[in-house]
Each structure stands twice: as C-alpha cells, then as structure tokens.
Amino acid sequence: xxxxCSICGYVYDPADGDPDSGVAAGTSFDDIxxxxxxxxxxxxxxxxxxxx
Amino acid sequence: MLPVEIKKDIFWVGSVDWNLRDFHGxxxxxxGTTYNAYLVKDEKIALFDLVPANHVDxxxxxxxxxxxxxxxxxxxxxxxxxxxxxxxxxxxxxxKPEKVFCSPIxxxxxxxxxxxxxxxxxxxxxxxxxxxxxxxxxxxxxxxxHWPDSMFSFLxxxxxxxxxxxxxxxxxxxxxxxxQVDQSLLFDxxxxxxxxxxxxxxxxxxxxxxxxxxxxxxxxxxxxxxGLIWRTHIPEILAKxxxxxxxxxxxxxxxFYDTMWKSTERMARAxxxxxxxxxxxxxxxxxKTAHHSDVMPFIMExxxxxxxSPTHNNGMLPLLADMLxxxxxxxxxxKIGAAFGSYGWSGEAAKQISEFLQSAKVxxxxxxxxxxxxxxxxxxxxxxxxxxxxxxxxxARVPE
Ligand SMILES: Cc1cc2nc3c(=O)[nH]c(=O)nc-3n(C[C@H](O)[C@H](O)[C@H](O)COP(=O)(O)O)c2cc1C
Ligand SMILES: [Fe+2]
Ligand SMILES: [Fe+2]
Numbered sequence: 001x002x003x004x005c006s007i008c009g010y011v012y013d014p015a016d017g018d019p020d021s022g023v024a025a026g027t028s029f030d031d032i033x034x035x036x037x038x039x040x041x042x043x044x045x046x047x048x049x050x051x052x
Numbered sequence: 053m054l055p056v057e058i059k060k061d062i063f064w065v066g067s068v069d070w071n072l073r074d075f076h077g078x079x080x081x082x083x084g085t086t087y088n089a090y091l092v093k094d095e096k097i098a099l100f101d102l103v104p105a106n107h108v109d110x111x112x113x114x115x116x117x118x119x120x121x122x123x124x125x126x127x128x129x130x131x132x133x134x135x136x137x138x139x140x141x142x143x144x145x146x147x148k149p150e151k152v153f154c155s156p157i158x159x160x161x162x163x164x165x166x167x168x169x170x171x172x173x174x175x176x177x178x179x180x181x182x183x184x185x186x187x188x189x190x191x192x193x194x195x196x197x198h199w200p201d202s203m204f205s206f207l208x209x210x211x212x213x214x215x216x217x218x219x220x221x222x223x224x225x226x227x228x229x230x231x232q233v234d235q236s237l238l239f240d241x242x243x244x245x246x247x248x249x250x251x252x253x254x255x256x257x258x259x260x261x262x263x264x265x266x267x268x269x270x271x272x273x274x275x276x277x278x279g280l281i282w283r284t285h286i287p288e289i290l291a292k293x294x295x296x297x298x299x300x301x302x303x304x305x306x307x308f309y310d311t312m313w314k315s316t317e318r319m320a321r322a323x324x325x326x327x328x329x330x331x332x333x334x335x336x337x338x339x340k341t342a343h344h345s346d347v348m349p350f351i352m353e354x355x356x357x358x359x360x361s362p363t364h365n366n367g368m369l370p371l372l373a374d375m376l377x378x379x380x381x382x383x384x385x386x387k388i389g390a391a392f393g394s395y396g397w398s399g400e401a402a403k404q405i406s407e408f409l410q411s412a413k414v415x416x417x418x419x420x421x422x423x424x425x426x427x428x429x430x431x432x433x434x435x436x437x438x439x440x441x442x443x444x445x446x447x448a449r450v451p452e
C-alpha cells in the first residue's frame with residue numbers, strides 16, 4: 001500500500017522505500033520508524049494517508 | 053507605482069519595494085524586490101495575490117487608479133506567505149469580496165495566520181475552473197513550491213500563467229517586463245532566487261514542468277509574484293528551471309572559509325590554486341564579506357564545495373556553522389567536497405566540517421586537511437596538492 005503526504009503530496013512507495021533516510025526498499029509504511037519524516041517537506045509520519 | 057496593463061483588461065497592481073534588502077529575514081535582496089498583484093476586469097473583477105501588510109496603502113492607491121476597490125468580487129490567494137497575503141485583513145474590510153479562492157491547505161494556513169474562520173473561503177483544487185465571464189481561471193496546486201499551500205492560476209483565453217513564487221526574481225525596477233532590463237542581470241537574479249528559495253524542491257520542479265507540458269497550457273506570459281513578468285524569454289526561463297532543477301554540476305568549485313589570524317585564509321588560497329591548476333573554475337569566499345545567500349548560487353552550479361575554518365573553542369567558527377546550516381537546508385544534490393583549517397592545539401574544526409558536509413549528503417573526496425598554526429611553504433604545497441586532488445575529482449565527474 002502506498003501512502004501520500006497530506007502536506008506536500010509526496011508518495012511513499014514500499015517498493016522504493018526511502019534509502020536516503022535509511023528505509024530499505026520493501027519496507028511497508030507501518031514498519032517505518034516513528035521518527036521518520038517526509039523527505040520532501042519534513043512532515044511527520046502521522047501526516048500520511050493511504051493512497052486512493 | 054501606477055497600474056500597468058499587461059494584457060487587455062489585466063493589470064499589474066503591485067508595489068515596488070525599492071528599499072528592501074533583508075528578504076524574509078534569511079537572504080539578501082541586493083536590488084530590492086516587488087510584490088506583484090494582478091487585477092482582472094471581467095464580468096467578475098478578480099484580484100490575484102496581494103502585498104505585505106506594510107504595503108497595503110500602496111496597493112490601494114494603485115487599485116484606485118483603475119477601479120473602486122469595492123467593485124472587486126473575487127480574491128485569489130495563490131500563496132499564504134505574508135509577503136503575498138499580509139494585506140488581506142485590511143483588503144477584506146475594504147473590498148468585502150464575494151469569495152476568497154484558495155487551495156485546501158491555504159485555507160487552513162490563512163486561518164492560522166489571520167484567525168478569521170468567517171471569511172468567504174472557496175476551496176479549489178488542481179483542475180478546478182472558475183469563470184470570470186469571458187475568461188476562465190484554471191488552478192494547479194503546486195504543493196511545496198515553496199509552501200504547502202502554493203498554487204498557480206492559469207487564464208487560458210489570455211495565455212497568462214500567474215505563477216506565485218515560481219519564476220520570480222528579487223528586483224525593484226520601474227520596468228515590468230523581462231525584455232526591458234539587462235538580460236544578464238535578470239537571469240543572475242532569477243538564478244539567485246532559485247538557489248535561495250526553490251532549490252530544495254527541485255524534484256517537484258521537474259514534476260511540475262512535466263505536468264505543465266502534460267496539461268498542454270499554451271502560455272505566452274508568466275507573471276510571478278516577485279520581479280519582472282516574462283513575455284519574451286519564456287523558453288529561456290523554462291529551460292533554466294529545467295537545468296537548475298536537474299542539478300547537473302558544472303566544472304566549478306566553491307571554496308568558502310572564515311579565519312582569525314589568516315592561516316586558514318592562506319590555506320584557502322593555496323587550495324584554490326591547486327583546483328584552478330587542474331582547469332576547474334573557482335569562486336573563493338571569505339564568509340566575513342560574503343553573505344550566505346550570495347554564496348548559494350555558486351554552490352548550486354558547482355561540482356565541489358570546499359569549506360574551511362580554524363578551530364575555535366573546540367569547534368568551527370560561527371560563520372561556517374551559519375553557511376553550512378543554510379546550505380544543508382537548501383539540499384543541493386550530487387556535490388563532492390572536503391574540509392580544511394588551521395589550528396593551535398586540539399584542532400577539531402576541519403573534521404567537524406567534514407562530518408557536517410557528509411550529513412548534508414556531500415561526498416567527501418579528501419581527508420580533512422589541517423595545518424598547525426601558521427602554514428610553512430611545505431604546508432601550502434600540501435594545500436595546493438589537496439586542491440589539485442579535488443580538481444581532478446571534479447574533472448572526472450564533469451568530463452567537459
Ligand atoms: C523559506 C521558508 C522555509 C520554511 N520552512 C519551513 C519548514 O520546513 N517547516 C515549517 O514548519 N515551517 C517552515 N516555514 C514557515 C515558518 O516557520 C513560519 O512562517 C513561521 O510562522 C515564521 O515565524 P516567524 O514569524 O517567527 O518568522 C518556512 C518559511 C520560509 C519563508
Ligand atoms: Fe513565498
Ligand atoms: Fe514571495
């Protein structure tokens with residue numbers, strides 16, 4: 001499931017992960033550490049919503 | 053300034069800030085700036101964007117030269133930052149518009165800025181159209197360019213894109229159009245604006261440029277909220293945004309430093325000599341004379357970032373911390389770099405700078421270089437060799 005940042009529209013895709021912040025490809029959104037922040041705008045994880 | 057008709061029945065009605073130098077408290081605008089607002093006279097009269105609170109009288113004077121402000125039906129807020137919405141409370145009282153159009157996030161932002169739930173907000177999203185009579189306005193949300201609330205307004209019948217903070221420049225002038233001023237000045241100012249404001253959002257700029265291509269807008273005028281209106285050099289400024297957002301580095305290096313007793317400065321010059329000897333162009337900045345916002349455009353274009361400070365109370369000098377923090381926030385991509393500095397006894401600065409560069413995703417290509425107190429000729433030769441190594445790394449990555 002992809003998740004969208006409600007602040008800036010960045011889409012987190014588990015297939016890609018966020019390697020720049022140490023989140024490996026294949027990591028589901030739920031498994032991302034709680035202190036992870038949106039790589040585009042810096043918003044916290046609770047600003048993300050499931051896509052669709 | 054008096055209104056300027058930029059298209060039939062469409063007027064520039066902003067304010068020129070000739071005296072401004074401190075732009076938003078974080079960068080220098082050495083040539084002042086403008087706050088552009090645009091008035092469209094159709095069956096509905098619409099005002100796009102405003103000016104800061106302290107320029108509201110000038111906006112009103114300009115408006116009154118073409119209409120009675122109370123005739124305005126619609127306000128369109130493309131961006132909530134106070135340089136474009138600060139005049140809103142006073143304008144709301146005078147104009148009493150029927151509707152205030154803004155993006156969903158802008159509505160929340162307007163409420164958290166002005167604490168007025170009662171204004172007649174009308175939320176619009178990407179692809180929404182409103183009619184002004186003969187004209188349509190199409191909206192495109194440009195989230196995080198550079199605030200989450202940012203939006204473009206496009207008037208297809210007039211081929212006019214009102215682009216908010218994108219494509220702007222900080223320039224106070226009596227002219228209103230791109231072709232009326234010196235071109236190298238204009239593009240330098242546009243580059244500086246990009247480097248200091250838009251750079252972190254480069255991936256979004258790429259997407260936006262693709263999107264604008266996709267929606268197939270036929271644009272013959274781009275009217276930003278700061279500086280001059282593009283009516284002639286549209287292909288060039290779009291190409292520049294393409295280039296800047298790609299962040300493809302040039303065969304250039306930036307060396308910046310601060311110094312107490314000039315040892316680090318002498319190192320900086322020898323390092324620059326080494327880089328230049330490899331055929332790489334260098335810009336050398338003492339942070340005592342260069343403001344961080346003047347260095348940034350050079351960092352944007354350079355392949356290498358080389359930073360130096362003597363050790364001061366077990367760390368780097370404050371101006372280095374300022375420059376590095378500022379640079380890191382603007383997220384330049386694909387840089388290589390290295391750190392250097394003179395020291396007296398403990399010598400932490402160069403390593404600290406190197407670590408900071410790394411945390412800013414700069415690839416370190418040489419171990420931090422230190423010299424104890426005053427450099428000898430041999431030390432300076434080592435600095436030059438350090439520079440040569442960086443120069444060679446630049447050449448390897450930018451093969452002409
Ligand atoms: C260029 C720029 C970048 C900003 N970046 C952020 C940010 O990353 N996160 C955030 O929460 N607010 C950000 N802001 C918003 C400011 O923090 C906000 O406007 C704040 O209210 C300003 O406070 P002040 O009135 O003390 O300057 C940014 C503002 C500007 C102008
Ligand atoms: Fe802005
Ligand atoms: Fe602005």
